[in-house]
Amino acid sequence: MGITARGLGLLVAAVVLLGVGFRYAYPELTVLGAAAAVAVGYALVTAAWRPRLTVERSAEPDRVARGEPASMTVTVRNTGRLRAANLVAQDRCGDALVPVPLLRLRPGRDTTVRYEVPTRRRGVVPVGPLRVTRRDPLGLVALARPYGGTVPVWVHPRIHPLTAVPTGAGRSLDGRVDSVPHGSITFDSLREYVVGDELRRVHWRTSARVGELMVRENVDTSLPRIVVALDNRAVAHPERVDGVAESFESGCEAAASVVAATIREDLPVTLLMVSPDAEDPTGGGGPLDRLAAVELADGGVDVLRTAMSRLRQERLGDTLIFLTGPGARGELGHVGALRGAYPSVVVGVLGATDRTPPGAAGLVVVDAADGAEFAAEWDGIRRW
Template sequence: MGITARGVGLLAAAVALLGVGFRFAYPELTVLGVAAAVAVGYALVTAAWRPRLTVERVADPDRVARGEPAAMTLTVRNGGRLRAASLVAEDRCGGRLVPVPLLRLRPGRHTEVRYEVPTHRRGVVPVGPLRVTRRDPLGLVTLARSYGGRVPVWVHPRIHPLTAVPTGAGRSLDGRTDSVPHGSITFDSLREYVVGDELRRVHWRTSARVGELMVRENVDTSLPRMVVVLDNRAGAHPERVDGLAESFESACEAAASVVAAAVREDLPVSLLLVAPPEGDPAGASGPMDRLAAVDLADGGADVLPTAMSRLRQERSGDTLVFLTGPGARGELGHVGALRGAYPSVVVGVFGAAEPMPVGAAGLVVVDAADGAGFAAEWDGIRRW
């Protein structure tokens, strides 16, 4: 609750009038002081009244690609029983405030407001809460309250269609079709039994040791397993335009395009970050949400070598796609050291002033100005 300048002046006048009136026995001044004090008290009571409002938000849709339309539908219901509400309300949408008219909202009634959510930039746009401001008729006291929670709208990077996909290190004579559920005959891990699993896949020795049925999880080694690594170090993307690193945005679009192409072809794919955050953002589901929420991170000189060493130890695929910016041109040797662990290594460099030398560090290097240029160069790769 805040008292306006008018309210502070009137309260000071009330104190002065009452003091002078009682001290020097001026009943007229005392009456004026009492009237001023009553006005301030009435303003406090009026502003303190809390309307019973119920706020609901529905995003349509809640996940879009950059530049696609998205809208938020806000429904405000008056849960009170006695009086109508005429309020000044604003809904927060990202970095702007959207006015919400609440004029004579009767008890039990509701009003609905629909407005566009800005999607011109990749990221997670928080919408809410609704901020309701109460003022008394004299403008002496102002009180603001928040209603409802926040609803995120996930703005994914643009996806550029990719026609070509890696063929993988191992190749099946029957092609990429695998009719065996949960992989083929190559052991990958153990997991708990669920209804519907075949009993012939139960690992009885482990089940007897842990006291629960454990099932073998197999993988198909004939399928290429892709690992997309996004370089989110601030040093790799030094150039900024209006606070935005265009090379990093292009790298995010390229990562989204590769992931989407792998999912379309039913290929295993994983998305990793050079400087991983402490945890995934709340509500994130899948790599596209991670790409929407990822931001540049300040990392030391050992961040990239540590990440490459981790990739070498894990060997989580046979095709590595490393996406970075112009600031990492001199550090691609760390990526080239992975060629022994990953038979196919493709590096995408965005926003470089001049192209990398052909065959630099023994890698397949794609120089591109943006995500669309990367997609065109990607489809032209003849060797993986």
């Protein structure tokens, strides 16, 4: 509960008038002081009344690409039984406050407000809670209370269509690495039989030993397994425009475009951040949600070296797409060291105003000013 400047002044005046009136026996001052004290007490009782409200909100839609329209619908219902609500309410939408009129909201009635959610920037826009301010008629006391929860709106990076998708890389028995246009089946593990499994996949020797049917689980080892690594270190994206690193935003668009293209082709894809500590632990979990929530993080070459060491040890795929900014051109040697673990390594330098020197670290480098230019350059790659 907060007392306004007017209420504070009246409270001080009440104390002074009562003190002077009693001290020097001035009944007029005592009456004025008592009236001021009663006014402050009435304001406290009036503002302390807690309206019974329920708030429901729905985003339409709750996941959009950057720049696409999104709206929020807020329904406020007065669940009280005795009096109508005549309040001042504001709904928090990101960093802004949206007014929600609650004038003469009778018991059992509701009101609905619909407004647009800003999607000019990639990110997660938290909407809510509704903040209801209760004031007394004299404006002496104001009490604000939150109602309802918070609903996130996920603003994904723009997706630019990609035509080309990396081909698979299969290893033959003599150690060579070849591009494989079609899949091959390889034994992976054994599992229990379920209705519908083909009997020719039953492993009879193991079934006889454990006493129940066991079937072979096979995987397609020659399908391309793509790993997209996004460099979210602040040192890799030094340029700022109105406090925003546009090269990083372009990198998020490039990552989203590659992920969308691989999912469209039903290919396995893994999305990693160079600095995983900058990811939102409460994110939606999908790759596009992660790209919406990720932020720039502190860290130098040691963070990059740790990430590359993890990629080398785990070998999450056979095609590595590393997306970074102009500030990391001098560190591409750490990425080039992964060519032994990943048959195909492609580096995308977003926000580039000039070309990376040919043959830098022996990598295929795509220089692009933004996500749209990256998509155009990507489709022109001839060597994976």
